[in-house]
Amino acid sequence: MPYALCFLLFMIGLYCAVVKKNMVKIVIGIMIMEYAVNLMLVMLGYHFGGVMPIVERDQMISADGQIAASFISASVDPLPQALVLTAIVISLGSLALLISICIRTYERYGTFDITDIRRLKG
Amino acid sequence: MSIPLPVFIAIPLTTAFFMPICGKKLKPLATLLANLATLSLLVMAVSVIGQSDVYKIGKWPIPLGINLVLDGLSGLVLLVISVVSFAAMLFSVRYMEQYTAKPKFLCLFLLMVAGMNGVVLSGDIFNLYVFLEIASIASYALVGFGCGHEELEASFKYMVLGSIASSFILFGVALVYGNTGNLNMAYVARAIQSTGLNKGLTFALGLFIVGFGLKAALVPFHAWLPDAHPSAPAPISAMLSGVLIKTLGVYALSRMIFNVFGVSTQIAWVLVVLALLSMIAGAFLAIGQWDIKRLMAYSSISQIGYVVLGIGLGAVILAKDGNLAWASLAILGGLFHLANHSVYKALLFLTSGSVQMSTGTREMRQMGGLAEKLPVTRAACTLASASIVGIPPFSGFWSKLILVIAAVQAGFIWLAAVIILVSLLTLIMYLKVQRYVFLGQLPENLAGIKEHKGSMLVAMVFLACLCVLMGLLVIVPDLKAGILDPAVKALTDGVSYSVKVLSM
Numbered sequence: 001m002p003y004a005l006c007f008l009l010f011m012i013g014l015y016c017a018v019v020k021k022n023m024v025k026i027v028i029g030i031m032i033m034e035y036a037v038n039l040m041l042v043m044l045g046y047h048f049g050g051v052m053p054i055v056e057r058d059q060m061i062s063a064d065g066q067i068a069a070s071f072i073s074a075s076v077d078p079l080p081q082a083l084v085l086t087a088i089v090i091s092l093g094s095l096a097l098l099i100s101i102c103i104r105t106y107e108r109y110g111t112f113d114i115t116d117i118r119r120l121k122g
Numbered sequence: 123m124s125i126p127l128p129v130f131i132a133i134p135l136t137t138a139f140f141m142p143i144c145g146k147k148l149k150p151l152a153t154l155l156a157n158l159a160t161l162s163l164l165v166m167a168v169s170v171i172g173q174s175d176v177y178k179i180g181k182w183p184i185p186l187g188i189n190l191v192l193d194g195l196s197g198l199v200l201l202v203i204s205v206v207s208f209a210a211m212l213f214s215v216r217y218m219e220q221y222t223a224k225p226k227f228l229c230l231f232l233l234m235v236a237g238m239n240g241v242v243l244s245g246d247i248f249n250l251y252v253f254l255e256i257a258s259i260a261s262y263a264l265v266g267f268g269c270g271h272e273e274l275e276a277s278f279k280y281m282v283l284g285s286i287a288s289s290f291i292l293f294g295v296a297l298v299y300g301n302t303g304n305l306n307m308a309y310v311a312r313a314i315q316s317t318g319l320n321k322g323l324t325f326a327l328g329l330f331i332v333g334f335g336l337k338a339a340l341v342p343f344h345a346w347l348p349d350a351h352p353s354a355p356a357p358i359s360a361m362l363s364g365v366l367i368k369t370l371g372v373y374a375l376s377r378m379i380f381n382v383f384g385v386s387t388q389i390a391w392v393l394v395v396l397a398l399l400s401m402i403a404g405a406f407l408a409i410g411q412w413d414i415k416r417l418m419a420y421s422s423i424s425q426i427g428y429v430v431l432g433i434g435l436g437a438v439i440l441a442k443d444g445n446l447a448w449a450s451l452a453i454l455g456g457l458f459h460l461a462n463h464s465v466y467k468a469l470l471f472l473t474s475g476s477v478q479m480s481t482g483t484r485e486m487r488q489m490g491g492l493a494e495k496l497p498v499t500r501a502a503c504t505l506a507s508a509s510i511v512g513i514p515p516f517s518g519f520w521s522k523l524i525l526v527i528a529a530v531q532a533g534f535i536w537l538a539a540v541i542i543l544v545s546l547l548t549l550i551m552y553l554k555v556q557r558y559v560f561l562g563q564l565p566e567n568l569a570g571i572k573e574h575k576g577s578m579l580v581a582m583v584f585l586a587c588l589c590v591l592m593g594l595l596v597i598v599p600d601l602k603a604g605i606l607d608p609a610v611k612a613l614t615d616g617v618s619y620s621v622k623v624l625s626m
Contacts, residue, residue: 010289010293013289014286017282017286023278026282030282030285030286030289033285033286033289034285034289034292037289037292037293037296040293040296041296041299044296044299044300079299079305080296080299083248083299086248086252087292090252090255090259093255093259094255094259094262094281094285094288097259097262097263097281098278098281098282098285101262101266101274101277101278101281102278104266104269104274105274105275105278108270108271108274109271117275118275119271119272119275
């Protein structure tokens, strides 16, 4: 169910990016898509009642240093969080570039409406 | 001695970060450093060709850490990237003097090369996504480098579609991780082999086809290319059309389909249909263009169709459990066309840059009779046109011949007919370029122009020589066995890729 909601959010972003006429709204749509994917990645690793994925001394079974099976089943997956951090940095970079191109385009054309910004065709 | 693989990414990356420091006064030093970087990449790419190697970053064992994989296919694409980036960098020494902020251009150029080398070498899906974004973001900025009306519009359009493609790819990566619990390509391939494709993975494969298809500008997803490629400065058009769409699109797509997910009949036919649409629609749209670079951009869509057709045809034959030799021949045609197209399309864009720099326009109706004024450009353009059309003995002829033979051999006579028909359309569009740009009456306002000498000519002559000599890659058995065969084998091996990577 949460995954379906993520996908819904993704589709809302895609709809916004494809249908809207205002450049800034298109950028917002793209960002909604990326946040939906990030949310999905975080949820892949999480489960209710999870513990942090760091082994402490009392979680080891003392005799042979094995990690308790209960810990393995309870801990959350740390990898998606690392992925999300990377993905957020990347989307920040592309957001900065998108916005700066929007600003330069506004300086040139005096509008954010993409139906008025049509010099290229064919 | 083998070269550690991260060097291919580290050299352009570190050189790129030196560039903005250089500023205005040290511009010659920056140019020299950038050229040395691309030259050293070329030398190293030649030295590793045909080898295979796995590099584990930080010595972490494979599923835990990130690994870089070099096999035949990555070796071939790496070589193509280095050849084109070397020539484009040499060309931009002189060409980019007409823009301000040359060191920033060099910085973005090298970042793009670093990203592409990373995509080619990566053995990890998420790592592939990261490098793909490095290359894409650098290319968005480069398309808008001129900051004019058209450049900004094209850059915005490219960036919106490119970002949507990237989100699709990241969504696919998330689904793959959720369904297999791994990001390493070899482990993912093994997991998919043992469990088969479930719904989530099939959806992920669909997302990858759309995402990489957008990056490769296959026809339903091609809207950004005819705007973005002409608006970029000429060396960047050469890089974008020559290698970027192939590395981020075709290479990544074929790696995913052949080596990670495994070929199936439906997916193979999807590839063939996309390829046919691109070939035919690209060619018809190109003929009507009057902007020289826009015509070449549409012709890129048509030519990328040939590459995907070869690979898709190979996949169709493999999925039907057909003859391995037939499948190899089709894939050989596709990959050889990839290499050829990189060289001659880069050359065509460089000649268009030379014409644009001399005449100050891209509109073919305002040109004419430039053959006497720009003799070297004209010769290079004619050679490249002959190659792209497929006139023997130039390079394009051999790859198209192989594709035709492969199609006939596999029983798809109509595919062979389409290949030849599209070649004729290509002939029409490049005759149009020759007729309106180089022959005919010289307009009065262009009477005083002259050709720009120096590095631009060297770059064009270098690529023109390659256009003539590339045919040797299939004629000489040693060269074929050393360069093309390992690349073909990397794809026909399919999902046993995982066994190979894990054993190294």
